[in-house]
Amino acid sequence: MGRLEEKAAPFLPRIPAQPIGYGEAQVILKYLGGNEVPADWRGILSNVAYRYGGELLNSSSIEVKSFNRLERRDTYNVIGIMKGEIEPDRYIVFGNHRDAWSLGSVDPTSGTAAMLEITRVLGEMAKNGFRPRRTLMFCSWGAEEYGLIGSIEYVEEYVKVFGARIISYLNVDIAVQGNHTVDIKTSPLLFDIIVEASKLVPSAYDPVGKTVYDKWVDFQWNNVTNEPKIAYGLGSGSDFFGFDQLVGSSNIDATYMFDHTYYKSLSSYALYHTSYEVFAMMKNFIDPNFTAHRTMGQLMGVVALFLSETPVLQFNVxxxxxxxxxxxxxxxxxxxxxxxxxxxxxxxxxxxxxxxxxxxxxxxxxxxxxxxxxxxxxxxxxxxxxxxxxxxxxxxxxxxxxxxxxxxxxxxxxxxxxxxxxxxxxxxxxxxxxxxxxxxxxxxxxxxxxxxxxxxx
Missing domain, CATH: 1.20.930.40 (Transferrin receptor-like, dimerisation domain)
Structure with missing residues (x-):
């Protein structure tokens, strides 16, 4: 496959960039000498006047040492296939990336754990004679954090195959970032399938007998339509992008979420993409019993089986x-x-x-x-x-x-x-x-x- 020379690639960075923490930012902001920004531009750091920039006060200077390197590295996708017995040319695809900014216990390893557990269970079912009606694919993508490289390259190479054969792509990137309830973004066509699946799966950290659907009734209910609140459209934030925008399949992205009514200012979990994102963080603060992981594996597994085993697809146009x-x-x-x-x-x-x-x-x-x-x-x-x-x-x-x-x-x-x-x-x-x-x-x-x-x- 042809490749651009690095010097001809317009999207590669030309200006070094270094992420910093809130503590360093607070110190630097105090030295800015520019005009103050409008109120809706201001953050919430204490004892800081938010300014546009300008010269540093007291003729100060900032030295930044960056050890980033621009170099070529190989990355790999790992693909597993369980061939369908009746419709082998129709695919239901699971996917999650394998790379992380640091150790990535949430992003992406919670999703990897859920996907591997699904494959383990299906493997046990296969030993007992199970064969899916349609083909199941399991994809561990490389280099997602560098711009969805692994999945996009794969989709672009086989876009004609996927365009003709895939039914749905199920994304489990951040499978668990909280322990409150399941949050889903999807194609409208899959709404009814997701709802039916949610009625069969126990909700994590709730009394025995309470399902994901029951939890939605309590906390994510649309009183106008008398249905759960499930968002339509997936955006570009994970490996579903290629399937959404290049293939045109009907797809799902799901995560076990924290309580937004309590953590109102959080758009994502607190230690997102930091070096603190380790196993102890997941075990101590997010999913101590790993029951949210289990719920996510069960929910996505049931959705996959609905899609693979129902002769007539239950898409609601x-x-x-x-x-x-x-x-x-x-x-x-x-x-x-x-x-x-x-x-x-x-x-x-x-x-x-x-x-x-x-x-x-x-x-x-x-x-x-x-x-x-x-x-x-x-x-x-x-x-x-x-x-x-x-x-x-x-x-x-x-x-x-x-x-x-x-x-x-x-x-x-x-x-x-x-x-x-x-x-x-x-x-x-x-x-x-x-x-x-x-x-x-x-x-x-x-x-x-x-x-x-x-x-x-």
Whole structure:
């Protein structure tokens, strides 16, 4: 495979950067002589006036010694496959990266532990005669922390294979960062499968008989829809990115989370990516009995078996209608009528999705060819939302027109990101252009749900 010369790679760093702790930052900030920043730019370090920079007070200087090196290293992906007995050309893929910033007891080793336990259990089942209906793949990725290198390289090399065959990618990067409840981000198509799986798995650190679903009822419940709160869209923060944006499969990322109502200011666990992230941290502060690890292994294992063993995939296409409408509600152009073409396309999508579900009840699922044809329509739906050109410029890998990172936030997923970016500019011509593109792909997606001999009506 061809490679760029290092000097020709525009994304390699040219300016040395050195992470520092809060203690060092507090001292340095006290020496800054620039103007004070606005209130919404200020942090919470004590006895510090937050300033833009400027010259250091008292003609002071700072010496930074960095021992980072730019060098070429080899990294490896480790792939295990349990071949499906009936549909070996349909894949359910588990994945987690193996590299860490330090010892990584949470990120990524909690996920590695959960994935290895799942493979151990499936291995025991295989000894007793179990063979999955569809192929199960287990992927330990290299170099995730350096830019998702291992998974992206693998997906790019085999994107045509995955594009034709994969059903779902299940990501277990940070499997456990708390012991309160399970937090999931997913494709809308998998919502119902996740809910059904959650009803079968015990919740960690709760009374016997209480399930993950029961815990959601208590703490992550949507009183409007009378359902658990499960976020749609995965962003770019882990190895699901290639499967989301280049392959177009329907994917999941899950973690056992701490209580956000108590730790309101924390976006992630306190010692994230530090040298303190060791086994003792996990054992003493996060998951003393490792029951959260067990719950995550059981939950993701049950989801995988639902996907691999159910002859008819339990994807719910009507969930995408809800997701599309929610995503559009968050778009606030100065002229709301600019969204009318997209709004009409989403309404038409909803009608087509309802018709698809009505027709599915009439299918003879005793016929394996009917099952295969129905399942293939479900798989084509998510892929139909991929724009081969992406968002253009430096953002060609952001291909999913409904859920992808926006240019203003390249980490999290945004609904209709290209339209959102256009709205942020206020440029009416750009807004109209991006609405037209989104409308085109929504209509393309709904055509995949129509009858085979009448997809163009």
């Amino acid at each position: 009507s969930r995408y209608t809800i997701a599309l409408r929610e995503a559009m509600k968050n778009l606030k152009p100065n002229n709301p009528e600019a969204l009318d073409p997209l709004r009409q396309a989403i309404n038409d999508f909803g009608a087509t999705a309802n018709d698809f579900m009505r027709r599915s009840k009439l299918i003879d699922f005793e016929n394996p060819f009917n099952i295969r044809a129905y399942n293939d329509q479900l798989l084509q739906l998510e892929r139909a939302f991929l724009n081969p050109l992406g968002q253009g410029g430096d953002y060609t890998d952001f291909k999913h027109i409904v859920f992808a990172p926006a240019k203003g936030n390249q980490y999290a997923a945004t609904g209709f990101p290209s339209v959102s970016d256009a709205v942020a500019t206020g440029n009416s011509r750009e807004i109209d252009s991006q609405v037209a593109i989104a409308t085109y792909f929504v209509r393309g997606a709904l055509s995949t749900l129509k009858e085979f001999d009448n997809f163009f009506s």
